[in-house]
Amino acid sequence: ETGVTQTPRHLVMGMTNKKSLKCEQHLGHNAMYWYKQSAKKPLELMFVYNFKEQTENNSVPSRFSPECPNSSHLFLHLHTLQPEDSALYLCASSLEESNEKLFFGSGTQLSVL
């Protein structure tokens, strides 16, 4: 157990659905991240939060909406997704935003039908 918990582990949704991914870290870290992992592609950084403030939005479509109510919790709200959004969504945390040592959760495997 890495100390970063993601729920749900699997999610199947239609293009008109609204769903949310949840991430919780128990490591006392101050920075949290959302990454997208598609088959045979590098991890894509989506969003970064540092002390609850969003510091990075890597040109992510507005159908992905992050929320960070405190340093321990991170959400990714999904609506009107496309089939090409199907991927593994990974949450990570680090002690500080500049820290290279990321701790990842096990991810949510998302399928958009």
Add this chain to the structure above:
Amino acid sequence: QKEVEQDPGPLSVPEGAIVSLNCTYSNSAFQYFMWYRQYSRKGPELLMYTYSSGNKEDGRFTAQVDKSSKYISLFIRDSQPSDSATYLCATQGDSSYKLIFGSGTRLLVRP
């Protein structure tokens, strides 16, 4: 050109073999280099971390960085079936905290 290139594999070796995993990168400003290991249905976990050029050893694992050729390697000695996973190289420059990942190499160690 991708910033970090990595052969996707799969790489299949017999148990006990020495494994060599490699990445190349394009930006000479990169200073920090990492290897993450990702088991099936799990998130990546940090395996090795090095700064600038040189070698770093941790048990059966050795990370090597050659900045002159922009080449990073991970060697696994006496490979075990439990080493079967996808290995991701990553780098971070001085001017940016963002990690840049390779696409990963899938390794299979056959018993």
